[in-house]
Amino acid sequence: MATTLVRGRMRPRTRKGVLVAHIVGVGAWIGLDVMLGVLVFTPLLTTDPAVTALCYQAMPLLFWPILVSGLTSLVTGVVLGMGTHHGLVRHWWVLVKLVLNVVLTALVLVLLGPAMDDAAHAGRLLAAGLPVDGGLPNLVFPPIVSGASLVVATVLAVYRPWGRVRRVDAGPGPGARA
Numbered sequence: 001m002a003t004t005l006v007r008g009r010m011r012p013r014t015r016k017g018v019l020v021a022h023i024v025g026v027g028a029w030i031g032l033d034v035m036l037g038v039l040v041f042t043p044l045l046t047t048d049p050a051v052t053a054l055c056y057q058a059m060p061l062l063f064w065p066i067l068v069s070g071l072t073s074l075v076t077g078v079v080l081g082m083g084t085h086h087g088l089v090r091h092w093w094v095l096v097k098l099v100l101n102v103v104l105t106a107l108v109l110v111l112l113g114p115a116m117d118d119a120a121h122a123g124r125l126l127a128a129g130l131p132v133d134g135g136l137p138n139l140v141f142p143p144i145v146s147g148a149s150l151v152v153a154t155v156l157a158v159y160r161p162w163g164r165v166r167r168v169d170a171g172p173g174p175g176a177r178a
Contacts, residue, residue: 010083018079025072030150032066037143043136049126056123056137060116063108070105077101092162097153104146112142
């Protein structure tokens with residue numbers, strides 16, 4: 001660790017490598033959200049049950065790539081926060097990006113994965129010519145919410161608004177006047 005840190009900060013070459021991994025992770029996540037959006041919106045725009053079945057059956061193939069890109073973004077973001085002067089909770093823009101990343105990654109695990117499995121099941125029923133119990137899964141919101149949140153995180157990374165997070169001190173320090 002001492003070889004990669006200079007006075008508590010990453011060496012420039014290490015920082016650039018982690019930053020590239022972070023950008024690639026986020027870029028992949030955005031691209032995968034676009035792919036998910038295509039698979040979600042195509043069945044809404046077609047009357048062909050075979051196309052609908054195929055789209056629903058393909059959705060679960062995106063689960064692991066989305067999760068891995070989200071985790072890559074999260075881990076590299078934490079490493080960058082801890083290893084640079086921006087810190088994890090020192091600036092509002094970093095804190096908001098961290099919260100967005102944690103929430104989106106948790107939503108992939110908790111909601112999107114099971115919903116994709118339900119969609120695949122519905123797709124198999126449609127492909128077999130069987131009726132879908134309870135209607136077709138509605139997965140319109142995940143690619144919209146995730147895509148919009150990732151664009152917001154990108155804008156925050158570029159513009160870095162809002163300044164520093166104010167520290168809450170436990171009380172007056174030594175030498176403080178009464």
